[in-house]
Amino acid sequence: MRTQSIAGSTAPELVFTRLSRSGDAPHQVFVDRVSLRPVRCTCLAGRRDTVCWAALQVALDDLLPIARQYWAEAKGIAEIEQAAAVYGQVLRRRTAAARVLAERAEHDAKACPQLDRDAPIPYVVTNQGRAALHTSQKADGQC
Ligand SMILES: [Zn+2]
Secondary structure, three states: OOOHHHOOOOOOOEEEEEOOOOOOOOEEEEEOOOOOOEEEEOOHHHHOOOOOHHHHHHHHHOHHHHHHHHHHHOOHHHHHHHHHHHHHHHHHHHHHHHHHHHHHHHHHHHHOOOOOOOOOOOOOOOHHHHHHHHHHHHHHHHO
């Protein structure tokens, strides 16, 4: 299904702020108000058109409740269809964002296992966790 008709609106964007983890200025993630698609961030990565962790975190945490609100407030077939399309896209992007953040967290853990990241994704299985599981499975197998 094509959803380009709802992308790139001229409505004012929503802005979400995340504090920088490296002491720089806070990330300001701009989200298209109609499509709920993150469009840019003020951070260095964002200015280079690279999707930063803050934009992913916003896609993960903040946009689904808004999509639900659009759905609840929709009146008439056209609005309901548009709200359903937006909801589906937000869900798809949320899943993708969770996957990318988990991959990055795993990569960071490999690069520097001692570094205490403030857990961008809960419940991610770390290498240590995997090793512990592997060890306990081995132990079970030897019994
Ligand atoms: Zn950013």
